[in-house]
Amino acid sequence: MLCAVEAHHAGLLGPRGHLVPRAGLRPLAVTGRELRRLGLPQGLELAEARPDMPRPPRGRTWALGDAFSGKVQFRWLTASPGRVVIVDDGLATIRLLELITGRPGTPLLRARGGAGRLRTVLGVAAGLRLRAAARSGRLSIFTALPVAPDLAKAVRARGIELVTHDFAWLRSQPLRRPRPQERTVVLGTSLVRNGLIHREHYFTWLAGLGADGPVAYFPHRREDPGDLARVAEQHGITVYDGGIPAELTLRGLAAEQRVLSLPSTAVTSLRILLSARGVAVRTVDVPDEWWTAEAAPSLRSHLSMFAHHDTGVAGS
Structure with missing residues (x-):
């Protein structure tokens, strides 16, 4: 849209x-x-x-x-x-x-x-x-x-x-939506619900992020409600209301904030929108053991086009 x-x-x-x-x-x-x-x-x-x-x-x-x-x-x-x-x-x-x-x-x-x-x-x-x-x-x-x-x-x-x-x-549009106050912003993913990565590995990673400091979690529109409820229970993580594209909700982030995401097209969009504001937008590499048998090599190859090797996986 x-x-x-x-x-x-x-x-x-x-x-x-x-x-x-x-x-x-x-x-x-x-x-x-x-x-x-x-x-x-x-x-x-x-x-x-x-x-x-x-x-x-x-x-x-x-x-x-x-x-x-x-x-x-x-x-x-x-x-x-x-x-x-x-x-x-x-x-x-x-x-x-x-x-x-x-x-x-x-x-x-x-x-x-x-x-x-x-x-x-x-x-x-x-x-x-x-x-x-x-x-x-x-x-x-x-x-x-x-x-x-x-x-x-x-x-x-x-x-x-x-x-x-x-x-x-x-x-060109004015910034009217308040930005989250947490330094770390995580974009939710559909990879869990689609059966492409193992759920437990993903939640272990999130738990590690929450232990390091406050995290703002913006759900993917296709995330499972049960998974979101579990994310909200993680220490240090606040789940924000989803639905609106990240390009609309996060374009006002400040330079001291950062965005983390598993491979996603939203990473490309946010880099375009936030580069002038000095906000780091980083793709998290997905370790081999995270992938399920449903994740075909061709799909992994497609997703790799959004991966920049500038961040690791915490708490995996």
Whole structure:
């Protein structure tokens, strides 16, 4: 949602647009309220949430995040948008770039989980349709993530417009949300709930941080409520209300504070937003013994692009 706002601000979506959140998702609702509070860019309106996916008007620009959604891919095959702009949706953005520059018949499917025959066929058809849009100059990718030079070259060779951004709109907004007072801020992770790292290793690490001093913990939107309750019981750790993206809640941190996170796309975003404020944003390396059998080598490799070897694991 935030990256769609940035794409509008950058002029990729035309002079007027409607931002349509999916109904029933608290993170989208609270993020929408925060964006309204800041004041959306001129020409962009936040529409009422909908349980279904709106059909893009024929010939109009369509911006979306989750290119691996079956519903989104079905819309590509049944609608005729004039232009498609894909905005950041976490690590999936890089996987999309790799797949779309691969063999023409490569299906657009998520990195995790098996896909049945019909779902694979839909992924193949969606990939062909998206590549056709690229060849006709109707596909743009809008991202703040680091894209390797070779991959960026391959993307542009396919006819795709690759646009990078640095949260220009958000950086121009006044700071109105109070910052946490704890020196150490930890970003929550979905790796535990997704079964990719062992729960006990993660909690042992958190306990070590809490023993060293006060910690502000900002949950990931997909963390298990039971896990969050356990985090809140850890000595020295205060769990803050989640839902709003870290880019919105933590952009006012002070130079004496630091952010720690397991590999996450939020690390890249916060580095962009906080570098001028002198705030250290560090990725924690995940030891081999933390990973479960569900964490495929390809996934670990993807996550490693966010790892900078400037911090260790405390209390592991």
